[in-house]
Amino acid sequence: MPILETIGLEKRFGGVTAAHGVSLAIEKGARHALIGPNGAGKTTVINLLTGVLRPTAGSIMLDGRDITALAPYQRVRLGMARTFQINQLFSDLTPLETIGLAVSERLGLGSDWWRLVGSRPTVTEEIVEIGERFRLTDVMHERTAILPYGKQRLLEIALAFACRPHVLLLDEPAAGVPDAERHELLATIAALPEDVTVLLIEHDMDLVFSFADRISVLVNGGLLVEGAPEDVARDPRVKAVYLGEDLDA
Amino acid sequence: MLTILFDGLAYGMLLFVLACGLSVTLGLMNFINLAHGAFAMAGGYCTVILVNRLGVPFALGLPIAFLVTAALGALFERTLYVHVYRRSHLDQVLFTIGLVFMSVAAVDYVMGSSQQFVLIPEALQGHFIVFGIGMSKYRLLIILICGLLTVALQLMIGKTRFGSRLRAAVDDQRVARGLGINVGAVFAITFAFGSGLAGLGGALGAEILGLDPTFPLKYLIYFLIVVTVGGTSSITGPFVASILLGIADVAGKYYAPKLGAFVIYTIMIVVLIWRPQGLFGRSAAR
Amino acid sequence: MSAMLPPTHGVAAFLARRARWSPLEIAFWVFAFATIWLFPGKHLILTETAILALFALSLDLILGYAGIISLGQAAFFGLAGYVSGLLAKYGIVNEPVIALLFSGLVAAALGFVTSFLVLRGSDLTRLMVTLGVALMLGELANRYSNITGGADGLQGITMAPIFGVFRFDMFGHTGYIYCLIVLFVCFLIARRIVYSPFGLSLRSLKGNPLRASAIGIPVNRRLVAIYTVSAGFAGVAGALLTQTTAFCSLDVFSLERSADLLLVLIIGGTGYLYGGLIGAVIYKFLQDWIASLTPQYWQFWIGLVLVAIVLVGRERVDGWITAVRAAIVRLGGRLVARPAALGS
Numbered sequence: 001m002p003i004l005e006t007i008g009l010e011k012r013f014g015g016v017t018a019a020h021g022v023s024l025a026i027e028k029g030a031r032h033a034l035i036g037p038n039g040a041g042k043t044t045v046i047n048l049l050t051g052v053l054r055p056t057a058g059s060i061m062l063d064g065r066d067i068t069a070l071a072p073y074q075r076v077r078l079g080m081a082r083t084f085q086i087n088q089l090f091s092d093l094t095p096l097e098t099i100g101l102a103v104s105e106r107l108g109l110g111s112d113w114w115r116l117v118g119s120r121p122t123v124t125e126e127i128v129e130i131g132e133r134f135r136l137t138d139v140m141h142e143r144t145a146i147l148p149y150g151k152q153r154l155l156e157i158a159l160a161f162a163c164r165p166h167v168l169l170l171d172e173p174a175a176g177v178p179d180a181e182r183h184e185l186l187a188t189i190a191a192l193p194e195d196v197t198v199l200l201i202e203h204d205m206d207l208v209f210s211f212a213d214r215i216s217v218l219v220n221g222g223l224l225v226e227g228a229p230e231d232v233a234r235d236p237r238v239k240a241v242y243l244g245e246d247l248d249a
Numbered sequence: 250m251l252t253i254l255f256d257g258l259a260y261g262m263l264l265f266v267l268a269c270g271l272s273v274t275l276g277l278m279n280f281i282n283l284a285h286g287a288f289a290m291a292g293g294y295c296t297v298i299l300v301n302r303l304g305v306p307f308a309l310g311l312p313i314a315f316l317v318t319a320a321l322g323a324l325f326e327r328t329l330y331v332h333v334y335r336r337s338h339l340d341q342v343l344f345t346i347g348l349v350f351m352s353v354a355a356v357d358y359v360m361g362s363s364q365q366f367v368l369i370p371e372a373l374q375g376h377f378i379v380f381g382i383g384m385s386k387y388r389l390l391i392i393l394i395c396g397l398l399t400v401a402l403q404l405m406i407g408k409t410r411f412g413s414r415l416r417a418a419v420d421d422q423r424v425a426r427g428l429g430i431n432v433g434a435v436f437a438i439t440f441a442f443g444s445g446l447a448g449l450g451g452a453l454g455a456e457i458l459g460l461d462p463t464f465p466l467k468y469l470i471y472f473l474i475v476v477t478v479g480g481t482s483s484i485t486g487p488f489v490a491s492i493l494l495g496i497a498d499v500a501g502k503y504y505a506p507k508l509g510a511f512v513i514y515t516i517m518i519v520v521l522i523w524r525p526q527g528l529f530g531r532s533a534a535r
Numbered sequence: 536m537s538a539m540l541p542p543t544h545g546v547a548a549f550l551a552r553r554a555r556w557s558p559l560e561i562a563f564w565v566f567a568f569a570t571i572w573l574f575p576g577k578h579l580i581l582t583e584t585a586i587l588a589l590f591a592l593s594l595d596l597i598l599g600y601a602g603i604i605s606l607g608q609a610a611f612f613g614l615a616g617y618v619s620g621l622l623a624k625y626g627i628v629n630e631p632v633i634a635l636l637f638s639g640l641v642a643a644a645l646g647f648v649t650s651f652l653v654l655r656g657s658d659l660t661r662l663m664v665t666l667g668v669a670l671m672l673g674e675l676a677n678r679y680s681n682i683t684g685g686a687d688g689l690q691g692i693t694m695a696p697i698f699g700v701f702r703f704d705m706f707g708h709t710g711y712i713y714c715l716i717v718l719f720v721c722f723l724i725a726r727r728i729v730y731s732p733f734g735l736s737l738r739s740l741k742g743n744p745l746r747a748s749a750i751g752i753p754v755n756r757r758l759v760a761i762y763t764v765s766a767g768f769a770g771v772a773g774a775l776l777t778q779t780t781a782f783c784s785l786d787v788f789s790l791e792r793s794a795d796l797l798l799v800l801i802i803g804g805t806g807y808l809y810g811g812l813i814g815a816v817i818y819k820f821l822q823d824w825i826a827s828l829t830p831q832y833w834q835f836w837i838g839l840v841l842v843a844i845v846l847v848g849r850e851r852v853d854g855w856i857t858a859v860r861a862a863i864v865r866l867g868g869r870l871v872a873r874p875a876a877l878g879s
Contacts, residue, residue: 050749076751088746090739096546101739102750104732110752111760113733118550128546141549163750281659332846338658339604343801344845346794350838358832466790470670477663507678514671521652521664 003028009058018044019221033200033212041221042201079166083156091145102162134158150181167197174204251382259388261495262395267450268475270443276481277419283345286465287352292318292448293460297365307370318448323441357462364461474517554730578711584819585714591799591811593768599805602741606793607665608769611642613787615770620689620783629695642770650762673788688784710779
């Protein structure tokens with residue numbers, strides 16, 4: 001059974017159809033990429049999956065459970081987390097606090113108003129571990145707002161990861177990252193645990209082809225093609241859409 | 250009962266003239282101007298001075314009140330408000346409350362704290378009886394003037410070039426600028442005009458609403474309710490909202506004196522729960 | 536301040552150290568309690584200051600930590616004020632502390648009920664709703680003057696001794712000690728909240744509510760919770776006013792009261808808990824000084840201060856405050872609680 005499934009997902013804004021007939025089935029542990037030209041509706045799909053937008057039609061199943069009507073925070077608690085194309089971080093908090101926040105929430109400590117932050121060893125251990133995995137160890141105490149962009153991007157992913165999701169949705173993680181910091185980012189993504197299912201939206205074809213085991217192509221809100229990377233790269237329709245862009249990895 | 254409808258209509262239209270400037274400012278500049286009532290007060294006191302003390306005829310006192318208040322609005326806009334446009338809503342609230350406090354205290358100092366009455370010309374006192382409905386002449390005048398103003402406003406906004414520039418700027422400031430519209434000038438003119446209207450409303454309304462230094466604070470909530478219920482993306486919204494509220498308020502106070510004042514508050518809360526963007530507003534992501 | 540992240544126990548130690556009471560904080564409270572003996576003749580005005588401080592603290596919780604702009608804290612202040620007055624006047628609950636708790640709970644209940652209105656809509660809507668509720672209550676109190684005393688205020692209140700032992704005296708000694716202790720207790724609770732995971736989640740949803748919900752935080756639930764707590768604190772402040780003055784009047788609901796409260800908090804700074812307390816002290820000083828110059832037109836100068844602060848820029852004012860604090864800190868030694876984001 002696929003861990004994440006959408007059936008005929010559709011989103012209309014007045015007269016504009018941003019997404020229609022989007023049906024995806026993603027297996028557990030998959031590394032699935034969603035690509036398409038600008039304006040194809042990729043971020044809309046992520047917003048629908050995470051509950052930021054309500055679909056006008058269709059349904060979403062997470063691990064066999066219909067989550068179409070659930071609020072965003074409820075979906076997170078069921079094991080789906082996302083990153084944002086433009087960093088959405090807490091500018092006045094430090095990475096330590098940011099990651100600690102996500103961990104606390106996940107462990108159900110979020111509404112605890114009596115105990116002090118950091119008084120539970122399980123939480124602090126996890127903060128350290130995640131900090132190391134995402135190479136944030138040396139900036140844990142800096143205010144997020146002053147971190148270099150690459151580090152912020154890493155924190156963006158670390159934050160989603162701290163929710164220990166079963167399904168992780170990455171919205172253009174490499175966007176805007178300067179070349180010098182790219183390698184760190186890509187290595188981190190490649191090192192994500194195997195039991196975490198990853199849905200990746202990206203324009204960076206190097207990343208897509210080195211990372212994904214399955215690719216879906218979204219054009220004008222609809223799915224054009226889906227398949228293994230080599231097949232998608234060879235597909236003439238995809239080439240036509242990208243107009244001569246070299247897709248061969 | 251029809252008298253109540255008539256009175257409510259007059260009250261509602263007065264509210265509209267008073268509050269529409271606030272609605273446009275909020276919709277146009279995303280600026281919460283809690284000092285709007287101060288301009289109304291200024292218009293009221295201006296007329297009092299002109300008509301009562303200087304013997305200027307009432308018919309002249311009204312337009313002068315409009316002009317003086319509009320000038321005041323333009324002055325304040327260019328010197329003070331312009332610095333606060335880009336600030337957070339909290340800053341705008343603090344700033345305009347500060348202005349209200351200053352204006353209330355200043356007027357108290359200069360004019361004293363007792364209620365002022367405008368000397369209405371003989372011709373406007375008393376009332377007609379039409380089909381058994383008692384229509385106060387003064388209120389009739391209010392309905393006429395405010396009705397004309399409303400129509401004029403609609404025409405101006407709908408049919409003139411300035412109107413279309415205004416609508417463009419309300420819709421999307423950045424795009425409007427990109428099209429070459431001098432948004433700053435649109436702001437200034439609109440703010441001045443809105444303040445002038447408030448001043449006119451204050452002058453007209455002195456007789457009905459009561460004029461004293463605490464006017465801006467007393468009626469602030471009414472203006473805010475009109476704007477909230479009517480939304481900020483049109484003129485018709487606040488217009489309908491004002492009429493609705495005017496009639497509801499008058500009727501409420503007549504039929505249930507103890508709880509009459511709550512009718513407006515209740516409507517406000519119900520609308521806010523049901524449609525937070527107002528009955529006629531678009532859902533704005535602000 | 537970039538340090539190598541110490542191992543796990545180091546992280547815990549770091550967080551614990553941050554939440555510990557700094558010498559500056561301890562000095563503040565020692566001095567606060569010392570005023571009981573240092574200024575025996577000023578207890579009446581000091582009581583007002585303590586009440587205002589608690590009131591401002593309640594606003595800081597929602598404005599400084601959760602980003603809710605409210606012009607209606609007076610609703611909770613006034614409601615509890617009248618409730619406690621009525622409890623005392625009609626002998627329903629004689630013991631002041633119990634009456635205080637009860638009145639606070641009533642205010643918190645109102646906060647809970649109205650919180651759902653505050654969640655929806657824009658800044659303007661929140662302003663409207665909070666202001667509207669306060670004015671509505673004021674109108675209610677005005678109408679039902681047979682219960683509330685209307686424009687004349689609630690009179691004929693006699694306060695029983697606290698715990699049956701400490702009488703309220705004419706010079707306000709008992710009243711001041713009572714208020715100071717209540718302020719301190721409420722402050723302790725607020726401090727606990729702020730340094731807890733709950734408090735951290737509040738700061739996050741103030742800064743970026745979208746992301747907060749994207750990491751599993753039930754944003755609305757948290758807002759409702761803090762709004763309710765804040766209403767309770769404001770209510771306690773209002774009840775204290777009634778109990779220490781044996782009087783309650785309609786102006787507890789006024790717009791001026793809510794607006795002055797904003798000013799107090801802005802002067803002191805938001806988001807670090809002491810802003811309301813320090814702001815209250817400065818405000819009272821200002822009020823005392825200006826009132827001695829021009830008693831009648833005090834409102835004008837307050838308005839001028841508000842306008843000036845905004846024109847100068849709250850960030851700059853905050854910058855000065857931070858600079859002054861930093862200077863004191865260098866003298867004092869250790870860091871006060873790190874200031875979080877400003878209310879904006």
